[in-house]
Amino acid sequence: MSVVREALRQISRRPATRQYPIEKAKVASGFRGRPLWDMKKCIGCLLCQNTCPSGAIEIVGKGLACEIKYFLDRCIFCAQCAEICPVKAIAMSEEFELAGFDRSKMLYWYKREPQPKP
Amino acid sequence: MVDGGAEKENCEMTPYEVFQLLVFPGLTLLFVLAFFYEWIDRKFFARLQNRYGPLYTGPFGLFQPVADFVKLLGKEDIVPLACDKLVFALTPIFYFALPLTALFVVPISESTGLIAFEGDLIFVMFIFTMLVVTVFLAGWSSASRFGIIGGVRAALEMLSYEIPLGLAMVGPAIAAGSLSISAIANWQSSHLVWSIFLQPIGFAVLIVGLLAELEFVPFDIPEADTEIVAGWRTEFSGRKLALFKVGRDLELVLASAIVAALYLGGAQALGPIPAIVSFLIKTVIVVLLLTFLRAVFARFRIDQMTAGMWKYLLPIAIFQIVLIQFGIGR
Amino acid sequence: MKMGYASTIRVPFGPQHPALKEPENFIFEVDGDIVVGVTPRLGYVHRGAEKAFEIRTYVQNIYLAERVCGICSHAHTTCYVQAVEDILGAQVPPRAKYIRTIIAELERLHSHSLWVGIAAHEVGFDTLFMYTWRDREAIMSLLEEISGNRVHYAMNTIGGVRRDITSEGASKIRSTLDAFEKRTKEYAKIMQTERTFLKRAQGVGILKKQDAIDLGAVGPTLRGSGVKNDVRAGDPYAAYGEIPFEVISHEGCDVLCRTIVRCEEMLQSIDMVRFALDHIPTGDLRVKVPPAVSAGEAVSRVEAPRGELMHYAKSNGTTKVERYKIRSPTLANIPALCKTLIGSHIADIPLILAGIDPCFSCMDRMAFIDSKTNERWIWSMEELKRKTVK
Numbered sequence: 001m002s003v004v005r006e007a008l009r010q011i012s013r014r015p016a017t018r019q020y021p022i023e024k025a026k027v028a029s030g031f032r033g034r035p036l037w038d039m040k041k042c043i044g045c046l047l048c049q050n051t052c053p054s055g056a057i058e059i060v061g062k063g064l065a066c067e068i069k070y071f072l073d074r075c076i077f078c079a080q081c082a083e084i085c086p087v088k089a090i091a092m093s094e095e096f097e098l099a100g101f102d103r104s105k106m107l108y109w110y111k112r113e114p115q116p117k118p
Numbered sequence: 119m120v121d122g123g124a125e126k127e128n129c130e131m132t133p134y135e136v137f138q139l140l141v142f143p144g145l146t147l148l149f150v151l152a153f154f155y156e157w158i159d160r161k162f163f164a165r166l167q168n169r170y171g172p173l174y175t176g177p178f179g180l181f182q183p184v185a186d187f188v189k190l191l192g193k194e195d196i197v198p199l200a201c202d203k204l205v206f207a208l209t210p211i212f213y214f215a216l217p218l219t220a221l222f223v224v225p226i227s228e229s230t231g232l233i234a235f236e237g238d239l240i241f242v243m244f245i246f247t248m249l250v251v252t253v254f255l256a257g258w259s260s261a262s263r264f265g266i267i268g269g270v271r272a273a274l275e276m277l278s279y280e281i282p283l284g285l286a287m288v289g290p291a292i293a294a295g296s297l298s299i300s301a302i303a304n305w306q307s308s309h310l311v312w313s314i315f316l317q318p319i320g321f322a323v324l325i326v327g328l329l330a331e332l333e334f335v336p337f338d339i340p341e342a343d344t345e346i347v348a349g350w351r352t353e354f355s356g357r358k359l360a361l362f363k364v365g366r367d368l369e370l371v372l373a374s375a376i377v378a379a380l381y382l383g384g385a386q387a388l389g390p391i392p393a394i395v396s397f398l399i400k401t402v403i404v405v406l407l408l409t410f411l412r413a414v415f416a417r418f419r420i421d422q423m424t425a426g427m428w429k430y431l432l433p434i435a436i437f438q439i440v441l442i443q444f445g446i447g448r
Numbered sequence: 449m450k451m452g453y454a455s456t457i458r459v460p461f462g463p464q465h466p467a468l469k470e471p472e473n474f475i476f477e478v479d480g481d482i483v484v485g486v487t488p489r490l491g492y493v494h495r496g497a498e499k500a501f502e503i504r505t506y507v508q509n510i511y512l513a514e515r516v517c518g519i520c521s522h523a524h525t526t527c528y529v530q531a532v533e534d535i536l537g538a539q540v541p542p543r544a545k546y547i548r549t550i551i552a553e554l555e556r557l558h559s560h561s562l563w564v565g566i567a568a569h570e571v572g573f574d575t576l577f578m579y580t581w582r583d584r585e586a587i588m589s590l591l592e593e594i595s596g597n598r599v600h601y602a603m604n605t606i607g608g609v610r611r612d613i614t615s616e617g618a619s620k621i622r623s624t625l626d627a628f629e630k631r632t633k634e635y636a637k638i639m640q641t642e643r644t645f646l647k648r649a650q651g652v653g654i655l656k657k658q659d660a661i662d663l664g665a666v667g668p669t670l671r672g673s674g675v676k677n678d679v680r681a682g683d684p685y686a687a688y689g690e691i692p693f694e695v696i697s698h699e700g701c702d703v704l705c706r707t708i709v710r711c712e713e714m715l716q717s718i719d720m721v722r723f724a725l726d727h728i729p730t731g732d733l734r735v736k737v738p739p740a741v742s743a744g745e746a747v748s749r750v751e752a753p754r755g756e757l758m759h760y761a762k763s764n765g766t767t768k769v770e771r772y773k774i775r776s777p778t779l780a781n782i783p784a785l786c787k788t789l790i791g792s793h794i795a796d797i798p799l800i801l802a803g804i805d806p807c808f809s810c811m812d813r814m815a816f817i818d819s820k821t822n823e824r825w826i827w828s829m830e831e832l833k834r835k836t837v838k
Contacts, residue, residue, distance in 0.1 A: 003414045007166045015170045016582045032596035053508035078511045167578035335572050344467045344570045344798045416644040417572030419795040
C-alpha cells in the first residue's frame with residue numbers, strides 16, 4: 001500500500017528529470033573537466049607527459065620553448081597532470097560537453113606566445 | 119446506423135453511413151483515439167514515476183505515439199528464415215483488424231453502436247479470444263525460442279482469465295436482460311443508475327481481467343521483457359511491429375470502451391454534453407485507472423497467475439453472479 | 449514413452465539480453481518452465497587488464513585499477529594502493545584512512561541503491577526502479593562535490609588520498625545522508641511488504657548455508673545464507689578497525705534475504721559515515737613514496753559492495769609491476785549462482801541473476817589449465833597481442 005501512496009504523491013510533484021539540453025547541469029566546484037594549460041608558467045619539465053596514464057599529452061620541443069599537444073579523445077580526466085605539475089600550470093576546468101564526431105578536432109595545441117625581441 | 123436485422127432491397131450505403139464508417143465514429147476517430155490513449159497512458163505512467171514522459175514531439179509530447187508509429191513503418195522488416203511465412207505475415211494484420219471490428223459494436227458517439235444486434239456482447243468476447251489465438255500464432259510462427267515461450271504463456275494466461283472476464287461482462291447483461299452492448303448501455307441510462315454501483319465486485323473483476331487481456335503489469339507475462347526479451351513479439355520488426363503497436367492501442371480503446379459501456383453507462387448525452395464527450399471522459403478515467411494499476415505492481419510468474427486466477431478471481435466472479443441471481447444488483 | 453523429439457529446449461541468455469546489464473552467456477536447459485541445467489560461458493568482456501597493468505608505472509596503474517569496474521571503482525583503487533603500500537611498507541596517515549573509508553561507504557550506498565532498482569526492474573516493478581535511481585542521484589552529486597566526478601573518484605594515491613573533505617563538505621554529507629536515510633527506510637519497507645514483490649522473491653534462488661561455503665560465495669550472497677563473513681570485520685583495512693559495526697546476515701537463503709541484507713547494509717553504511725565524520729582525525733593526507741618499488745609481493749583484500757575483492761601484486765624493483773592479478777567477487781559467486789539456478793522457473797532467472805549483483809566487466813580474466821596434467825599457465829604479452837589483436 002505504501003507504493004500506492006508514494007505513486008499518488010508523485011502526481012503533484014515536479015518531475016525529477018532535468019530537461020537537458022534546455023536546462024544545463026551546474027557542476028560542483030572542483031569538478032574534473034578538461035585540463036587547461038597556462039603556457040606562461042610551463043617550464044617544459046615533461047612530468048605531465050610522463051605521468052599521464054593514457055598518453056594524452058605530447059610535448060613538442062624542449063624546456064621553456066616547448067609546446068604541448070593535448071589529445072582530448074585519450075584523456076581520462078584523472079587530474080594526475082594537474083597534481084604533478086611543479087609550477088601549477090595545469091588547471092581542471094568545468095567543461096564536460098566535449099563529445100564530437102571528428103577526432104581531428106579533439107587535439108588542443110598549446111603554443112607559446114612569441115617573446116618580444118630584446 | 120446499419121440495422122442488421124432488417125432486409126434491404128439494395129446493399130448500398132448512404133454517404134452519411136460511409137462517413138460514419140470511415141471518419142466519425144469510424145476508422146479515423148478510432149485511430150486518433152488509439153494514439154491519444156497511448157499518450158495518456160505513457161504520460162500518466164511517467165508522472166507516477168516522477169518523470170516527464172513524452173515531452174518534445176508536439177505540445178506536451180502529444181504526437182509521440184504517431185512519431186513512433188511512423189518511425190517503425192520506415193524500419194527494415196526482418197523475417198526469420200525458419201518461420202512460417204504466411205502466418206508470420208498475417209498475424210499482425212489480424213491483431214490490428216480484430217479490435218477495429220469489435221469497436222463497431224460499442225457505442226461511441228451515439229447511444230448505440232454503429233452495428234447493434236442481440237448477442238454482440240458474445241461477439242466481443244469472441245474477439246478477445248481470437249486476439250489471444252492470434253498472439254499465440256504470432257509467437258509460434260516466429261520459430262524463435264522466446265517467441266514460442268511467449269506465445270505459450272499467452273495461451274496459458276487466456277485459459278486462466280477468460281472465464282472470470284466473461285462472467286464479469288455477463289453480469290450487467292443479466293441485469294439488463296439483453297446480450298447487446300448498446301441495449302445494456304441504454305438500460306443504464308433509462309434506469310438512471312450505472313452498473314458499477316449495482317455490481318462493484320463485477321467491475322473489479324472486469325478490471326483485473328482486462329489487465330490480463332491487455333498484458334499490463336502485473337500480467338504482462340507473455341512479453342516479460344527482462345525474461346524473454348520481447349516474448350511473442352521478439353522477431354517482429356518494421357511494419358509488422360508497427361501494426362502490433364497500433365493493435366495494442368486499439369485494444370486499449372476497446373477495453374476502456376467496453377468498461378464504459380457495460381458499467382459506466384456508455385455514451386449517453388447528459389443534458390447539454392454530447393454523447394461523444396461523455397464517452398471520452400469515461401474511457402479516459404478507465405485508462406487512467408488501468409495505468410495506475412500498471413504502475414504499482416510487480417509482475418507475477420505464470421504459475422502464480424494461473425493459481426491466483428483460478429483460486430481467487432473465479433470464485434469472486436461466480437459470487438457476483440450468484441448475488442445478481444438473488445436480486446442484488448439488478 | 450519417447451516421442452522422438454527432445455524434451456528440453458535450450459534458452460540462451462546473452463550475451464545480449466535485457467536481463468543482463470553486461471554481456472555474458474548462460475545457456476539454460478529448460479523442461480517446460482523449470483530449469484534443469486545451466487552452462488555459463490564467460491569471457492565476453494575480457495580486456496587484457498592484467499597485462500595492461502604490467503606496462504604502466506605504479507602511479508598510472510591507480511587509474512587503470514579504477515577503470516576495471518565503474519561502480520566499484522573505489523574498491524579497486526583501494527585494493528591496489530593497499531597492495532603497493534604493503535610491499536613498500538608505507539604507513540598511511542590516519543586521516544587518509546578515514547577518508548578512504550568514508551568514500552568506500554558512500555560507494556556502497558550508491559551501489560546497493562542501484563541494485564535495489566535493478567532488482568525491482570527485473571520483476572517488472574519499474575516504479576520502484578525509477579524512485580530508487582532518482583534518490584541515488586543525491587549520492588552521486590555528493591560524490592561529485594567531494595571528488596570531482598560522479599563515478600571514478602580518483603581519491604586514492606599511493607601513500608594516502610589526493611583530496612580532503614572540508615568541513616562544508618562534511619556538513620553537506622550529513623544533510624544529504626539524512627534525507628537519503630528517510631528514503632532508504634521507505635524503500636526497505638516496500639521491498640519487504642509489497643505482496644507482488646514478495647511473491648517473486650521469497651523462496652526463490654535458495655542457496656543453502658553449506659553450499660554457499662563450499663562453492664565459495666562472497667558478499668551479500670553469502671551473508672544472505674546465514675554466514676557472517678565480511679572482510680571489513682575479519683581482516684580490517686583502512687579505518688574499519690576503529691569504526692564499530694556489526695556484520696549483517698540473515699538465515700533465509702533466498703533472494704528476499706539478500707535484498708534485506710543489502711537494505712540493512714545501506715542503513716548501516718549511513719551510520720558508519722556519520723561516525724567517521726564525527727571522529728576523523730586531523731593530520732596529513734599522504735606520505736611520499738619512491739617511484740620504484742622494491743621486490744616483493746602482496747595480497748590485499750577489500751569488501752567491495754559485491755563481496756570480497758582480492759588483488760595480488762608482485763614487484764621486482766623497477767617502476768613497473770611484474771605480475772598483477774585481480775579476483776573479483778562476481779567470479780567467486782558464479783558457481784553458487786549456477787547451483788541456485790537449477791530447479792527455478794524461467795521467470796525467476798533474471799531475479800536470481802540480479803541477486804548476486806553481477807558486475808561482469810570486472811570479472812573476466814584468462815588462465816589456462818590442462819585438466820589432464822593439471823598444468824597451469826598464462827599467456828605472455830606477445831602471445832596475447834599475436835592471438836587476439838589482429
